[in-house]
Amino acid sequence: MDKRRAIGSWLSGPRAALEQEGADFGYRGQQLGLPESGPGSLAGPGRRLAALAVDWGLCLLIAYGLITDGYRQATGNWALLIFFVLSVLTVGTIGCTPGKRLLGLRVVVLETGTVSPTRALMRSALLCLAIPALVWDRDGRGFHDRLARTVEVRI
Template structure:
């Protein structure tokens, strides 16, 4: 193997290198029994990030609306608590936060059932820790989703 092949596989990533060796990955969600596209398929990363930004923006607005007249720095800390509460309540009751509803996604258990309130709380705490949310598998499920056995799907 010459140096160009090594550099090419490194730049292309592990998926390209594995496919070159004949390993088939399939589509995102295939291992979970989800459809490749349309309703019930894994939500795209772009939709999930957009939903996260919408939820964070709403949480900051709520925190500043409630506490800005007292202390701006206190309001920024409270935004985390508001975000956690909105995530826990929204996911535990309807399987979605306001941002997820706008982006037409929903969080469900891998078996298709609704997430419990305790599962929603654990997932929200892990999202607030950030690292579990940015480490993900080939189905783009973060560690926070794997810990509570959930997947974010398109509606």
């Protein structure tokens, strides 16, 4: 019985094992002072990835249609540059990209509620590197959001 329990805790991860022992982690966003659900709550990974896919698709269409003549590597490079500029301009001014707006998300700073252009620049540069966005904390925030001190919430 002990082997089965040990294997089960290994498969479900350390968080599940600690929760079975009585640890209370609360809900995602609780440490940040965000509500558990509804407007202002932390955005889930599915919506964030879908918004990223919409934005990336839009940038690919722009790069393919306006800038390149069909050369695939150049299209991807131009799309990344367009994505960076789009992200800096839209997040730094209105707080969301077209994909985020379509899916009901917004990037905010917890202290002020708005994202400054400097923070948007840092967040976008780290997002384009991809690795910081793939490392998440306990609340589900990417490392790029932690470094820029921003959070993606539902609107």
